[in-house]
Amino acid sequence: MKKEELDKQLEKLWKKKPAVQNPKLKEQSWEAFSAKAFVNPSRRIEKVGWQWVAAAVIMAMIAIGSLLVYQNNPIQQVNVFELVENTTLQVKRVELPDGSIVELDPFTKLEYAKNFKKHRTLKLQGTAFFQVEKDENHPFVVQCDKTTTTVLGTTFTIGQRAQENVRVRLYEGSVRMEIEHLPKNWVLEPGEEFIYNHRQVNIKPFERFIDFENANLIEIVTYIESSYHYKIVLPEVLLHQSLTLRINKKERFENIVQIIATMYDLKPVIDKEHKTVHFHQ
Structure with a gap:
């Protein structure tokens, strides 16, 4: 590779902003790298030239930064899910990792993240009753078809009878209802039922x-x-x-x-x- 091309690549790598990382971990990683890479620094530089050494250093730091960000980023773990399915003809009672209780109707599926205490988001197919433990720092979110139900602590049921047909009944507390691609949201009070049916919304009272x-x-x-x-x-x-x-x-x-x-x-x-x-x- 010509010197001019190598200089351009090094300049590009040098200007590239690495991911933010813990200074202590960065220092430890650098010491471990330098111990192996620079057994005899003066001879190495003399042999391969300063450009190759600088390139190796920059590439190593970018790789270490990426690794640290991956290891410390909880979002990487959110995509690992637990699946609970009720294949019986009886109601199935499930206790979630945060202490919340879910009662699944027959042939209902529930999916939630393994690190659920920090990311309390679930996907529901079917009908279920939720008894949610309060946690103001981690809202409880249930996604069912095109609807999203967000709560802090309450009791409610969500039922899906067919595609684009979702019913939410609120017994205690409050919930906020959202529908995919719609800017509006609805806040329910105890004793109210939210019905989403073929792109239409209806809210009516029910006897709780x-x-x-x-x-x-x-x-x-x-x-x-x-x-x-x-x-x-x-x-x-x-x-x-x-x-x-x-x-x-x-x-x-x-x-x-x-x-x-x-x-x-x-x-x-x-x-x-x-x-x-x-x-x-």
Whole structure:
């Protein structure tokens, strides 16, 4: 290679701004490189010329900078996903790495990043109920077809019945709805349902509570068992007592257990492994 061409390439490499890197790591990398590359610096420079040595140094620093940026850039890890699929005819309950709970309807798929605590973004195909743990620094985002639902901490359902047909029901908290390629967004309040159907948006109220008027406790127990798939064991003497009670249809299970325990002065024992709750006097 002619000297003029080599000088031009070296000048181009020298002006190229390397990626920002940790000074300490840069110094360590340089020492390791120089120990191997310059066993006898004076003889090497004399043999190959200063241009080749400078070129090797610049290329090494660019390579080291790129490696450090790759190793320290969390975005490189976001594209590694976990896939959860419910192939059964029953609701599948899943606990996400951040403590949030998802209940997947039959034949529903959920995909999320392995480093989910830092990047709480999911892709949903089907219908699911979400009980989100609050984290103001890491918003919880669900992508379903062309819609994006963003929350901080709340309970809601998302259902996709067909392409471009998505329904979101908000039970607690607040969510912001966005649609691909549209500049507008919608903020839902508890008790509102967002419907996206063939490029049209409709927001309407829905009944998020179930009321029991002078009902026997056994009726409420039957509802809880069918909704949360736990076996409830109460003292027999209480089952036929009547009461009036309003329950959020997507109330946290632990809250319902505590309500019953407080009303009848009982001590609940929840067995998650066997899906049972025993109330003791």
